[in-house]
Amino acid sequence: xxxxxxxxxxxxxxxxxxxxxxxxxxxxxxxxxxxxxxxxxxxxxxxxxxxxxxxxxxxxxxxxxxxxxxxxxxxxxxxxxxxxxxxxxxxxxxxxxxxxxxxxxxxxxxxxxxxxxxxxxxxxxxxxxxxxxxxxxxxxxxxxxxxxxxxxxxxxxxxxxxxxxxxxxxxxxxxxxxxxxxxxxxxxxxxxxxxxxxxxxxxxxxxxxxxxxxxxxxxxxxxxxxxxxxxxxxxxxxxxxxxxxxxxxxxxxxxxxxxxxxxxxxxxxxxxxxxxxxxxxxxxxxxxxxxxxxxxxxxxxxxxxxxxxxxxxxxxxxxxxxxxxxxxxxxxxxxxxxxxxxxxxxxxxxxxxxxxxxxxxxxxxxxxxxxxxxxxxxxxxxxxxxxxxxxxxxxxxxxxxxxxxxxxxxxxxxxxxxxxxxxxxxxxxxxxxxxxxxxxxxxxxxxxxxxxxxxxxxxxxxxxxxxxxxxxxxxxxxxxxxxxxxxxxxxxxxxxxxxxxxxxxxxxxxxxxxxxxxxxxxxxxxxxxxxxxxxxxxxxxxxxxxxxxxxxxxxxxxxxxxxxxxxxxxxxxxxxxxxxxxxxxxxxxxxxxxxxxxxxxxxxxxxxxxxxxxxxxxxxxxxxxxxxxxxxxxxxxxxxxxxxxxxxxxxxxxxxxxxxxxxxxxxxxxxxxxxxxxxx
Numbered sequence: 001x002x003x004x005x006x007x008x009x010x011x012x013x014x015x016x017x018x019x020x021x022x023x024x025x026x027x028x029x030x031x032x033x034x035x036x037x038x039x040x041x042x043x044x045x046x047x048x049x050x051x052x053x054x055x056x057x058x059x060x061x062x063x064x065x066x067x068x069x070x071x072x073x074x075x076x077x078x079x080x081x082x083x084x085x086x087x088x089x090x091x092x093x094x095x096x097x098x099x100x101x102x103x104x105x106x107x108x109x110x111x112x113x114x115x116x117x118x119x120x121x122x123x124x125x126x127x128x129x130x131x132x133x134x135x136x137x138x139x140x141x142x143x144x145x146x147x148x149x150x151x152x153x154x155x156x157x158x159x160x161x162x163x164x165x166x167x168x169x170x171x172x173x174x175x176x177x178x179x180x181x182x183x184x185x186x187x188x189x190x191x192x193x194x195x196x197x198x199x200x201x202x203x204x205x206x207x208x209x210x211x212x213x214x215x216x217x218x219x220x221x222x223x224x225x226x227x228x229x230x231x232x233x234x235x236x237x238x239x240x241x242x243x244x245x246x247x248x249x250x251x252x253x254x255x256x257x258x259x260x261x262x263x264x265x266x267x268x269x270x271x272x273x274x275x276x277x278x279x280x281x282x283x284x285x286x287x288x289x290x291x292x293x294x295x296x297x298x299x300x301x302x303x304x305x306x307x308x309x310x311x312x313x314x315x316x317x318x319x320x321x322x323x324x325x326x327x328x329x330x331x332x333x334x335x336x337x338x339x340x341x342x343x344x345x346x347x348x349x350x351x352x353x354x355x356x357x358x359x360x361x362x363x364x365x366x367x368x369x370x371x372x373x374x375x376x377x378x379x380x381x382x383x384x385x386x387x388x389x390x391x392x393x394x395x396x397x398x399x400x401x402x403x404x405x406x407x408x409x410x411x412x413x414x415x416x417x418x419x420x421x422x423x424x425x426x427x428x429x430x431x432x433x434x435x436x437x438x439x440x441x442x443x444x445x446x447x448x449x450x451x452x453x454x455x456x457x458x459x460x461x462x463x464x465x466x467x468x469x470x471x472x473x474x475x476x477x478x479x480x481x482x483x484x485x486x487x488x489x490x491x492x493x494x495x496x497x498x499x500x501x502x503x504x505x506x507x508x509x510x511x512x513x514x515x516x517x518x519x520x521x522x523x524x525x526x527x528x529x530x531x532x533x534x535x536x537x538x539x540x541x542x543x544x545x546x547x548x549x550x551x552x553x554x555x556x557x558x559x560x561x562x563x564x565x566x567x568x569x570x571x572x573x574x575x576x577x578x579x580x581x582x583x584x585x586x587x588x589x590x591x592x593x594x595x596x597x598x599x600x601x602x603x604x605x606x607x608x609x610x611x612x613x614x615x616x617x618x619x620x621x622x623x624x625x626x627x628x629x630x631x632x633x634x635x636x637x638x639x640x641x642x643x644x645x646x647x648x649x650x651x652x653x654x655x656x657x658x659x660x661x662x663x664x665x666x667x668x669x670x671x672x673x674x675x676x677x678x679x680x
Contacts, residue, residue: 003027004018006030010436014071014074021087025087031069032094036098048118077426078389078390079389089166093159093162128485130649130650157270157274164263166603168261169420175254183212183214190230193227196220219449227341235332265562284609285608290611310676318336318339333592347543350536357524364519367519383408392412407480409479422448424474425471425474425478432485433485443474443475469506489648490648505640516529559608618665622666640660643657
């Protein structure tokens with residue numbers, strides 16, 4: 001039987017019912033060998049490259065790699081068994097080596113340059129020009145201009161960074177899964193929800209244990225840190241969670257990411273200086289909207305100054321509340337989620353658990369689809385003939401107003417063993433025009449919600465609803481593209497600090513009255529979400545938002561300075577301590593090792609770019625304000641679809657925002673939505 005990872009015809013979906021770990025490496029070897037041979041021939045025959053003779057074959061080669069590697073990378077995240085890890089780790093160096101060959105190929109660079117200098121280039125469409133210009137920029141950022149000896153050193157750095165970043169994520173997953181606590185006295189779980197206790201009991205039974213098994217996957221951790229009355233239990237889980245993959249805590253020294261972090265930062269700094277930048281932050285911003293690290297720092301410090309007064313007041317309110325409620329006079333970080341939830345119940349008259357019955361997962365997902373269909377004039381229909389990797393995964397087709405399929409996606413909503421934590425969207429197929437016709441975009445949407453209990457549907461907290469909308473926003477950016485050039489279709493080619501705009505934009509609807517009425521139906525009675533809950537949810541958006549804002553600023557400023565001001569003699573914890581001294585009002589205990597689990601920065605694509613989340617909030621709040629100003633008119637939805645979503649990376653992000661909004665972004669809507677306007 002042929003290897004299913006080698007099926008690369010347009011619109012062919014991965015055969016997840018036939019893909020096994022042992023097929024991964026042979027498939028990648030086959031594709032890379034074929035691509036290398038084709039590239040050699042392509043470059044020999046392209047003395048005068050054209051789009052058709054040069055770029056289109058390169059797109060074909062890139063898609064072939066995606067067909068073989070994409071499912072392997074995906075399964076490593078959603079089904080990270082020992083066999084899939086082995087397959088992933090065997091393939092990754094080969095793929096990295098190939099990528100470096102391409103980015104450091106002088107003949108390939110010269111061909112792109114010849115195309116850019118040709119008369120034909122002047123007649124190219126804007127997307128095609130951007131494909132070529134982005135490629136030339138990326139060649140330079142990949143070291144193409146370096147002398148041969150430095151080029152080889154640059155290549156070694158890139159290979160090592162790829163290895164270290166993968167190991168960082170692996171250590172974090174191993175550390176998260178290595179810790180558990182079996183509770184045999186149910187009274188210790190007082191305050192936790194029945195659903196959370198049942199989930200803990202099910203975990204214990206799955207391991208043939210009697211009692212309740214608590215773990216560090218987020219649904220389990222959150223159920224304790226937010227709801228357990230037992231302060232010692234909260235402290236114990238906080239310590240285990242806050243010290244994952246570090247030299248502290250119950251697993252001290254096991255899966256420790258500390259040495260990896262030091263080497264990653266050193267190599268990034270060396271890489272940046274090889275390319276002529278002063279630091280890695282400057283290199284990172286070369287492909288972003290922000291113009292300089294100092295501009296980003298100013299933005300973050302300004303936001304912190306607006307939020308700090310309110311955050312101090314919020315912290316004092318929580319401390320006073322804990323003292324009044326339980327006589328607690330030594331308020332600690334493991335108390336914050338618990339008393340914040342209690343305080344919210346008292347002040348707003350609402351808790352996450354009270355609204356959870358109104359957000360059954362299936363109904364909520366359908367409600368989200370209804371909103372999107374109304375906003376953008378499309379149809380979303382479930383499909384049943386697509387192979388998946390787990391029984392919980394559902395698949396969908398997107399159709400235009402005439403019923404023609406233009407995309408699709410997989411939805412994998414629930415937490416389980418061997419699945420990476422968090423939530424994300426990734427590409428399965430990208431839209432592009434091929435010689436055989438149009439390839440339609442397909443996305444993976446992955447979350448880690450609490451799974452359904454026997455006899456009940458999965459019920460989402462409002463926070464989980466927000467996460468669902470966020471990831472679907474990324475999905476829509478990928479799926480609603482109208483760009484036919486693969487390198488700039490969907491989210492490809494989008495500045496990293498603008499890529500969160502569509503996702504953050506979708507979060508706004510989770511506080512919109514009409515949307516909440518559509519989403520929120522009680523799973524047993526079908527009663528709509530009561531008005532007072534809708535009011536409270538809207539109020540909750542700015543509730544304790546000063547503290548939440550400072551937390552994000554703290555992470556972003558730490559990330560920026562760690563890369564801008566790199567000094568091998570200064571430990572990451574010293575940088576973090578200085579940042580906290582400037583902007584934080586809650587300082588965690590000395591054992592806290594947040595950087596060791598900061599995978600967005602050390603293992604993901606957010607290095608010196610974590611500020612993007614806050615900047616995207618500015619963009620998304622201002623975009624949503626356009627809907628508010630036009631009374632949510634269909635024309636506004638169509639304009640957002642046709643600019644920000646449809647054009648993706650084919651034009652600069654700021655240009656598209658201005659085309660949609662009629663001006664540059666304003667911070668005022670964010671300050672208003674988040675309750676910080678009064679402090680501005």
